Amino acid sequence: MFKRVLLNSYVMSRRSTRVIKPRIKEILSETLPSGLVDKLPKRWVQIGDVLILPLREELLPYKYEIAKVYAEVLEVKTVLRKGWILGEFREPHYEIIYGHDPITIHKENGILYKLDASRIMFSPANVKERVRMASIAKPNELVVDMFAGIGHLSLPIAKHCKAKVIAIEKSPYTFRFLVENIELNRVQDRMTAYNIDNREFKGENIADRILMGYVISTHEFIPKALEIAKDEAVIHYHNTVPERLMPKEPFATFQKTAREHGYEVELLEEHVIKRYAPGVWHVVLDLRVFKK
Ligand SMILES: C[S@@+](CC[C@H](N)C(=O)[O-])C[C@H]1O[C@@H](n2cnc3c(N)ncnc32)[C@H](O)[C@@H]1O
Known part of the structure; x- marks a missing residue:
């Protein structure tokens, strides 16, 4: 009865992840213990030039090193660690783990959306x-x-x-x-x-x-x-x-x-x-x- 409109494609960067993911793994395998490389995020969200990265608990001691590599490979200015969306204003609580500016302009369907991706939900x-x-x-x-x-x-x-x-x-x-x-x-x-x-x-x-x-x-x-x-x-x-x-x-x-x-x-x-x-x-x- 309900029409399902779940999307996956948006979650990935437009560039082929077939190239990006091995490159990220290759660079980070020099820094991370071997067991952790396979736990690196395989999906992420890009809003304008800001990346939102879900990081598992065991990766947190390396969050800044990981964020730097994703930022450089995906060419974004800021990386946020995905957290919770809470409260009346449905405000995200995302930590900045690379860069310092979470404000970006996202273009979609001919519309320019300016927002602070660390504090405003854009799903x-x-x-x-x-x-x-x-x-x-x-x-x-x-x-x-x-x-x-x-x-x-x-x-x-x-x-x-x-x-x-x-x-x-x-x-x-x-x-x-x-x-x-x-x-x-x-x-x-x-x-x-x-x-x-x-x-x-x-x-x-x-x-x-x-x-x-x-x-x-x-x-x-x-x-x-x-x-x-x-x-x-x-x-x-x-x-x-x-x-x-x-x-x-x-x-x-x-x-x-x-x-x-x-x-x-x-x-x-x-x-x-x-x-x-x-x-x-x-x-x-x-x-x-x-x-x-
Ligand atoms: C989850 S966001 C959704 C934005 C957009 N409507 C969408 O569906 O993508 C909901 C917005 O409603 C605002 N909001 C919550 N309660 C409100 C109220 N009582 N009056 C006006 N805005 C409200 C929040 O601050 C937030 O920006």
Whole structure:
């Protein structure tokens, strides 16, 4: 029922890993004890010219030497050690293990995303969703992005669909990049940003389309989304859902809340975005909501 859009290709550098991995191994075999060479990361994420490297516990005593070799072979300016993404702002906690500048500009699908890769989430597994957004709206629509981040999902709408976008981002640090990205992508004439909690947003009955690109507690924001929605609107509702509750959830919860607020819901499409944790999936539902 859910369409799977898991991607692997993005995780690797574009250059052939057939050449890169043996080269990295060869150089590091001069420094590392022989048993550790096979435990070197085989996958990594590159955002602009910053590399995010997952390192196993036993490699940590050599983290700076390892990072230097990956940086030189892959030609990046900074290497981060992958850690956890935590809290309300979904902020990564990634340690800088090579270089000193985690701020980069990542180009994807004609969009420039400037961000601090050590403190702002930019998931390679969400690339299909970002690309999908680039053709989802019509130019006459008003789109409200309730969890804008740096404009992950709404920059493609403003840039490629030419729709009007209101982007709401609560974190002051992330908001700075959102504002910069609006300028970098030259969409100031149709994209407006607010540095507030979306629950404080005053617009009512205004949006043709709403983006709810958030996880874990997105259901708590359904009443606010319905307040912002026109009498008929489309909502892209993301959430994390345990596999044992799929495919009934997360639609059932959305529908129950919508009915309590006088809306009916039609399920248009559903997609799996990525595995979030063992037995838990990040999914997105495209929902048409309309007043009963
Ligand atoms: C996980 S990021 C996702 C960004 C983008 N929507 C996507 O799907 O790729 C969620 C963003 O929502 C912001 N956020 C969290 N709670 C918020 C709230 N109540 N109001 C506005 N922004 C919020 C966080 O700071 C973070 O930048």
